Amino acid sequence: MTAYNAERILRGLNPGSPKHCGLEIVSGRHLPEDWQGQMITNDFRGHRVCRFLVQEDGAGFVSHEQQELIKTDHVAFRPIDVKMGPDGAIYIADWYNPIIQHGEVDFRDKRRDHTHGRIWRVTRKGKPVLKRPDLVNASDEELLEYLKSPEGWTRHHAKRVLSSRGKKNIAALNHFVDSINSKSLDPNSEDYENHLLEALWSYQTLASPNIPLLKKLLNAKNGKIRAAAVKVIPHWKKSIPDAMELLAQSVTDPHPRVRLEAVRALSQFSGLQAMEIAVKAIDFPVDHFMEYAFWLTAKDLKSYWLPELVKNPALFEGKINRQIFVLKLINKTEVVPVLVHMLEKRELSESQSAQVLEMLASLGSSAELGTVYQILLKQPVDSRLAEIILKGLALAARERKVIPEADTKTISQFLKSKNQNIKSSSIQCIGYWKQASFLPELKQFILNQSTKASIRTNAFQAISRIGGKTSQSLLLELISSEIPVQDRLQAVEALVSINIPLASTNAVGLLEKINTQKVNVRGLVQSFLKVKAASGHLAKSLKGKNIPGETAKVILQVISSSGQKYDQLTTAVTSAGKIKQGVMKLTAEEMAKMVDDVKKLGDPHRGEIIFRREDLTCLKCHAIGGAGGRVGPDMSSLGGSAQIDYLIESILEPNKKIKENYQTIVVATEDGEILSGIKLRQTGTALILRNSDDKEVSIPLEDIDEQKNGTSIMPEGLPTKLTRQELIDLVRFMSELGKNEKFSVGTIPVVRRWQVLQNSPETMHALRRTSFATVVKELPEFNWSPVYSTVSGELPLDGLPHMYLVHGRNKNVRGHSFVRTEIVVSKGGECQLDINDITGTQLWVNSEAVKISKQVKLNLKPGVHKLTFALDLFARKVPLKMTVQSAEGSQAQVKPVLGK
Numbered sequence: 001m002t003a004y005n006a007e008r009i010l011r012g013l014n015p016g017s018p019k020h021c022g023l024e025i026v027s028g029r030h031l032p033e034d035w036q037g038q039m040i041t042n043d044f045r046g047h048r049v050c051r052f053l054v055q056e057d058g059a060g061f062v063s064h065e066q067q068e069l070i071k072t073d074h075v076a077f078r079p080i081d082v083k084m085g086p087d088g089a090i091y092i093a094d095w096y097n098p099i100i101q102h103g104e105v106d107f108r109d110k111r112r113d114h115t116h117g118r119i120w121r122v123t124r125k126g127k128p129v130l131k132r133p134d135l136v137n138a139s140d141e142e143l144l145e146y147l148k149s150p151e152g153w154t155r156h157h158a159k160r161v162l163s164s165r166g167k168k169n170i171a172a173l174n175h176f177v178d179s180i181n182s183k184s185l186d187p188n189s190e191d192y193e194n195h196l197l198e199a200l201w202s203y204q205t206l207a208s209p210n211i212p213l214l215k216k217l218l219n220a221k222n223g224k225i226r227a228a229a230v231k232v233i234p235h236w237k238k239s240i241p242d243a244m245e246l247l248a249q250s251v252t253d254p255h256p257r258v259r260l261e262a263v264r265a266l267s268q269f270s271g272l273q274a275m276e277i278a279v280k281a282i283d284f285p286v287d288h289f290m291e292y293a294f295w296l297t298a299k300d301l302k303s304y305w306l307p308e309l310v311k312n313p314a315l316f317e318g319k320i321n322r323q324i325f326v327l328k329l330i331n332k333t334e335v336v337p338v339l340v341h342m343l344e345k346r347e348l349s350e351s352q353s354a355q356v357l358e359m360l361a362s363l364g365s366s367a368e369l370g371t372v373y374q375i376l377l378k379q380p381v382d383s384r385l386a387e388i389i390l391k392g393l394a395l396a397a398r399e400r401k402v403i404p405e406a407d408t409k410t411i412s413q414f415l416k417s418k419n420q421n422i423k424s425s426s427i428q429c430i431g432y433w434k435q436a437s438f439l440p441e442l443k444q445f446i447l448n449q450s451t452k453a454s455i456r457t458n459a460f461q462a463i464s465r466i467g468g469k470t471s472q473s474l475l476l477e478l479i480s481s482e483i484p485v486q487d488r489l490q491a492v493e494a495l496v497s498i499n500i501p502l503a504s505t506n507a508v509g510l511l512e513k514i515n516t517q518k519v520n521v522r523g524l525v526q527s528f529l530k531v532k533a534a535s536g537h538l539a540k541s542l543k544g545k546n547i548p549g550e551t552a553k554v555i556l557q558v559i560s561s562s563g564q565k566y567d568q569l570t571t572a573v574t575s576a577g578k579i580k581q582g583v584m585k586l587t588a589e590e591m592a593k594m595v596d597d598v599k600k601l602g603d604p605h606r607g608e609i610i611f612r613r614e615d616l617t618c619l620k621c622h623a624i625g626g627a628g629g630r631v632g633p634d635m636s637s638l639g640g641s642a643q644i645d646y647l648i649e650s651i652l653e654p655n656k657k658i659k660e661n662y663q664t665i666v667v668a669t670e671d672g673e674i675l676s677g678i679k680l681r682q683t684g685t686a687l688i689l690r691n692s693d694d695k696e697v698s699i700p701l702e703d704i705d706e707q708k709n710g711t712s713i714m715p716e717g718l719p720t721k722l723t724r725q726e727l728i729d730l731v732r733f734m735s736e737l738g739k740n741e742k743f744s745v746g747t748i749p750v751v752r753r754w755q756v757l758q759n760s761p762e763t764m765h766a767l768r769r770t771s772f773a774t775v776v777k778e779l780p781e782f783n784w785s786p787v788y789s790t791v792s793g794e795l796p797l798d799g800l801p802h803m804y805l806v807h808g809r810n811k812n813v814r815g816h817s818f819v820r821t822e823i824v825v826s827k828g829g830e831c832q833l834d835i836n837d838i839t840g841t842q843l844w845v846n847s848e849a850v851k852i853s854k855q856v857k858l859n860l861k862p863g864v865h866k867l868t869f870a871l872d873l874f875a876r877k878v879p880l881k882m883t884v885q886s887a888e889g890s891q892a893q894v895k896p897v898l899g900k
Helices: 140-146 152-184 190-205 211-218 223-230 233-239 243-250 256-266 272-283 288-300 302-311 320-330 333-345 350-363 366-377 384-400 408-416 420-432 436-447 453-466 468-479 485-496 500-511 522-529 534-542 549-560 567-576 588-601 604-611 644-652 724-736 761-768 772-776
Strands: 021-025 039-043 048-057 060-071 079-084 090-094 118-122 664-669 674-682 686-690 696-700 704-709 753-757 784-788 816-827 829-835 841-845 848-850 855-860 863-872 882-886 893-896
Touching: 039 079, 048 079, 060 118, 140 152, 152 190, 190 211, 190 223, 211 223, 211 233, 211 243, 223 243, 223 256, 233 243, 243 256, 243 272, 256 272, 256 288, 272 288, 272 302, 272 320, 288 302, 288 320, 302 320, 302 333, 320 333, 320 350, 333 350, 333 366, 350 366, 350 384, 366 384, 366 408, 384 420, 384 696, 408 420, 408 436, 420 436, 420 453, 436 453, 436 468, 453 468, 453 485, 468 485, 468 500, 485 500, 485 522, 500 522, 500 534, 522 534, 522 549, 534 567, 549 567, 588 644, 588 724, 604 724, 644 724, 664 686, 674 696, 761 772, 772 816, 772 841, 772 863, 816 829, 841 855, 882 893
Parallel strands: 021 079
Antiparallel strands: 021 039, 039 048, 048 060, 079 090, 090 118, 664 674, 664 704, 674 686, 686 696, 753 784, 753 816, 816 863, 816 893, 829 855, 829 882, 841 848, 841 863
């Protein structure tokens, strides 16, 4: 929905779906009534022509996929465009080619079809097609009557023919409008306003404004008609003396899309008045569609309203909420003077103060941050305002390297906070501000094993950022201490940016002894990859050493998935771990045999289990049906677009052919840090990457020293973890995705993205001393990890962490697991959960227990809602599968949250 490299993104109507090609809106008497207004598009990868029901959703729309118009397993069916024809039939352009994706398959591949193509004509059974209208030879009066046609094709082309004849038919158009108004239709009928709208568009086509008709439709009964009329105003603004007054009426319209269109229309007018009118829409509900429209308009009109707001506190009728809203939309340093003026001269509520301080902390200079810091010191230690300010100060130091002009040692009081976010942000600030006097406190956080793990991690990072000899001595002391191995690894990570040779020596000392089944070394390896020259020192320290083979495999996987080449380190790790490493290449005969075995011997069901294996980390980077990682391409329709030999080659040699838009970028900063990932976008000030951990990383452009293309994030050496049969099964599963019905993402909104509660002594204690209901709380003892449904939508019970929480139960049977998911309600109302089996299952919606049944109906307000399940694995024997949709007759709009 948004232009490439845009500062902000407005998601399309089908996030998580594969790319579609071509679009048509269904209309006309030949097709079923319940298809009218639906959208048809093509999933050329999945050999499908898809159909979507589109409904209003606040100021925008939401789509619901329906049964496909066409779906086939024919490998050459590649629908790329679809149009309604003059006879009411649907016409589909079929590229007819078994090979697509030019960047992945050789142009000279013999399977490419360079000559054939097809056009399909789809008609409704048992109903004759329509007679094609003779528009070219029709009179002006006849053409205008065609504007009443139920067929969109006829109305569109009638206007085109009218346009080709020029303004000589204005008189006929005037008579057409008069006839509608006078006698032809009941003003209360739906067709009355629709026909007048077609006439309005005809005047627009002829560049001949009809202001009375426009004003009539601006007051239409149907909100969709009013919204369409608003869009015409900017095109005729030179002919409408009272255009501003008309838009002022529309920005307060009860229909949200009328308000949205008015806000966008105002951006095409010059002057301060346009923005003063636009902000009145803020007094009504603002969803993400409307907020995006406001952002565009505020940016377009910025030169008029921003300088004025600095001088005139009464701007926007003096309503602070309006002023803060538009300032947050701009979110650039040029708004800082206004924010400072607000703090100093205006009486703000706590909520308003929080918003202003948050913006100021993220945008202000050192002097302005000093003002913010003084306000922080006046806050209670555990206040919400303190949390917001500290987070902003930490962000300013990290991303802009700006530190407040103040006695920053006074931050010590916030280290005692019970609020984990305040404590975390305080520690981050200490590190970024290089406050060495706090090193003893940071040491105590690390030594106290009752401290939350994330706080200990923050403490290590702060020591690293403070740097210097004292920090180095402290880290060496911690590395040789009796603290847990995972913490000692973090101490080495922190040491890398202070003393690379010492860090390398200590890292190898730990790696020689580590069992990677109990300890995670990924963070340690990544710390050496992020600093210039550090990987070379680590390679030298590994020379002549021996590390466990499993540890070596994990290190090699981290290196491979970094998107960068580290040949020296790869060689050293391979030797130290005695790993037979290398890209497996197949001869033409071996490839042909492998392809044949995939077809004949591969089992896609076994392959799906392999794909979901934690050690392969497939779902860390790839999503299916929008659930999973987003570093790599969504694999929902992979089997319909990729040939088996390409799939095999992609696994064996991931760097041979990298899919378009998934080439990594490696960035070296002026501070010597190395960052890599897939480019998402670039603004005027920052480059935004998505790294191998599926996190967005913003790099200020002014900090970039060097930038180059990297390698594929998909790790090499994957086959070393698989037997030949497992590789065959995995490829067979991938080849069936989107092609085989059992491995296709359906149209029903199934929950696919879950989180599971990890088992730990702290978690067990928290649940045993209270009740299962405690699981809905965000306690520091709870650690939730992502887990995903299968392609069919089932969440398997095997592999879920479970806890023995029922006294007296046999420990040889499985205990309880806790899983949760999120749904987003964009339009409130009655929503429906359909659950496949409720045996041994409890449910909480947000924090409230809900009586569970196979069909649960909930009256939910707009927003994100959390659904938490307790699963008794002693009683429950089948996987969990749940769909989410609006209840029958309800106007609610609800869908599962996707992503990682």
